[in-house]
Amino acid sequence: MRASSATLTKIVPPTVVILLLIAMWWIVVVKNDSAIFPTPWQVVAGIFELGQDGTLAEHIGASLFRVGTGFGLAFLVAVPLGLWMGWVSGAFRTLNPIFQMLRPISPIAWIPIAILWFGVGDLSPIFLIFISSVFPMIVQTTAGVHMIDRRYLRAAANFGVSRWVLFSRVVIPAVLPEIIVGIRIGIGVAWLVVVAAEMIALRSGLGYLIIDSRNAGNRYDLVIASMIIIGAIGLLLDGTTRLLERLKTVKWRYVR
């Protein structure tokens, strides 16, 4: 009884706000008699239209493939590099300034270079996603190593364990919560960037779908339908990575 009322208070207020926003949107569009801006109902119809001819699944698949590849490569580079930079102070001193300088450059600024190097195929957005997600993951992993409590390293030194045990049983598990934070940030920016990249150079993907819908006769119902789908998938990606926080070996970080 209590549990169900708790979930009710969790679900009801945001639902009410969303319904109010949709109602306001609907009233404003109808009052203004706008020829271009769609009503919520037209957007829902647009989503169905996209879903039915199979193009929607294709666009989603294309975007997810690019994010998966670019992010996967970034992960494979960032975690070992971050661990190394965190552990070896010489590596940190040498590489950190370069990464700190590259990190604030918006991935969008890399688009001309991406096109120059990789053309307008799949490689360009994969490169952009790599660039956007690799730096935050390096920074998080490095910070994670620096944050390891000294008493744990001392205990490992006290027992005189091998380097392998030190890394596999102490350093990596200690950094894992930070790596998961890095993964969340990395996937978040990767999803932002893939849509932006697809709006400029490509013939597929959700970003392309938005630009194409606008160009093909101002189909703003499809533009907004795509935006909602992008938001929903972004939420789903974040929710999936958050599941990693439930791993038993990282729970210590979230209980106090």
Add this chain to the structure above:
Amino acid sequence: MSDKKIVVDGLTKSFFSNQGALPVINGVSFSVDDGEFVAIVGPSGCGKSTLMNIIAGFERQDFGWVKVDGVERVGPSAKGIMISQHGSVFPWLTVQQNLIFGLKGNGHGDKGALAKHYAAMVGLKGFEAAYPHELSGGMLKRVELARALVVKPEILYMDEPFSALDALTSLRMRTELQRILDEERHTVLLITHDVEEAIYMADSIIALSPRPTTIRNTFRVSLPHPRKISSPEAQGLREAILRELGL
């Protein structure tokens, strides 16, 4: 020389900062026999922990030396395991994984059986699969103690091991530790600010001065175990030690 487990001679240590040198330890010398339990008491901030860290090999002294079994100590080793106030049980490993952490190679026979033996000894039976965050402070101390005992160290370095626990748990852990030490004779070096804790367990008590610390006095405790803190001898000793500490 042969039965001296630990010999500390002329240890001196200063910390350096922008304000200049801060002398912390000013020439400390003592020795610990094999199987002896030595407690070091001193006012807070007097450099007890620094002294312990140097003896256990985690920090370097400026002058003087520490010999364990006649060999000069240069770094930490599994021969002497440190148990400190805040503990260092790995929170990402289960109790069982923590217990076998220090066991290397195959020289220990059945790791699982060994872990099980010490888990039972410290009263952790049934908690092997639990993660540390699921345990109370007292249980965590038991894990830490068992993890140390599993590698069969010759020396236990205990730096205020029970001072982060509540008074009742601290008393219980003291009794348990005494029982375990009766089973396995370890050489123990205990740092504490609790004079009663020292009297309850130690064979010999060293009283330190405030920083920069030196040895004020050494007391032998020849009362039989189990000791009663309320006995007149123990109370007399307690007052003598407290007087030495300036109280």
